[in-house]
Amino acid sequence: MAALAATALLVLVPTSAQAADVSYPDPRPITGQEIIHDPTVMRLRTGGYVAYSTGGVIGARLSKDGRHWDDAGNAFAEPPAWWYEYNDTGDPWAPDLSYRDGRYWLYYAVSSWGTNHSAIGVATSRTGLPGTWTDHGTVLTSETTDHWNAIDPAVIRADGRLWMAFGSYWTGIRMVELDARTGKAVKGTTVHHLATRPDEPYAVEGPYVVRHGRYYYLFASYDACCAGTSSTYRIKVGRSTSVTGPYVDSTGTPLLEGGGDLLLAGHGDFVGTGGQSVFQDKGGDWLAYHYYDAQDDGTPKLGLNRLSWTTDGWPLVL
Template structure:
């Protein structure tokens, strides 16, 4: 159980105090971050008193914080591309790694990530693991799954999900026919069994990606990013969600619309300063991280963190 801490909101946001991870309904804290917060597609984990954020970039970029608010950059995971990457994604260059996902499971930390080229579904999801983030000494666990131009889905944006029975699954997907889900073998942490479709946007050019699934009080909640990323202040990214009593779906939004049919209730569409929020990750059901483009800094992508509330069984902040 995480240590409870109090975070004082800045006067511009609120004057109330939020108890970390257990905020009062309607007063979810926006964490006041300092230091190096340049990220895209962040995934977050806590070990002891230290926080780590993994994100898209050269060799998988890593930020560390000793208190959750002040961040600094530490060495990347891959100093050079593993040789097997070029077998599955020949055009992948410059050690550019996308949308990593970090989770602890069965006494080990698992780091899923993707390699691809923009706009292509010749892609691969890889896996590295370690006894702990702090210990380092990452083991290359190789290929998890791949797609080629003959597939109607895309093997990027992985997310490790642990179901109510403690079994591991992997959600993934971007554009094409949407978000997918597959069961993992708990020994290899690689796929076993069929691939399920859980969300799509058939009438919106397939613009859905970046799944993140959490289980809470009898429901699986699927968060995803829709519309267009990676265009700075012109990005139209938004975070949407739906829920299901089964991990394989159907996931429906607050209006009962199936996410396979384009459903999804908007959680965050940005504001005057923070444009195109997305690439979200949920930590322990009560913290949400994502990137957004800073309109006051030429559209630079930066880390945002909020406490996540659940009024009436739906997420809010």
């Protein structure tokens, strides 16, 4: 997305999330390899950008400037053997990239469509580049007897502890504490409930949690993905003073009761916006997501928009 003039920013930033315009800005124009699904994006400490995504053995894209993206193969040369317990094709989903303690950490999910026999795994790398990852096995698993689904991980540090939001259908979004040394779920950890919907199949997934000011913000994808131009994905958000909740929207409605402010929805040729993550670049926040291109047979592509914050602390897509 091209940078906006200061006068435009004054017009676009309302005093509350509910006052935001119902129209949405288009994503930043990019070139090169645009195809992506469930992106996690980061500016590397050595310069340049990397994006990992669903597809392949965790598909990889590289960029020098955040505008032109090149296909960089996959995070792994081949699937770790344990993946096949959860997916016959060894196909991972929805990675999450972070950096701490001198290493990059890549979390991801392995599952099959329509079941919560699922697992979240983790790998580490000194450079964050494709082909350099060492896998460390499962972080958290779920079975058909559980009331949650161990997919769509997103990791955040809060108050000196490490946490992972995750979840999908099967009652929505959950959170557990991780061991900062191993990166895996603390034994016996409480499974906190962050967001759901009152109606089955509880279509909320893909959580991402960020800290801004004194609040934690939970971004999540609602409704249906993965159906090309028939997709209805949209991104909603709530906030809490505690990383484990309760999260509420700008009207005070809890996300556990179906609340959530609509942050970004499909518009024009940009259909089914979701699978989001947030990253920092040069002191600013950016929203990364996929959309289905109505001008290209519903092909999923990378969306990048700068995030601003309203005067009362709610995110706004620019």
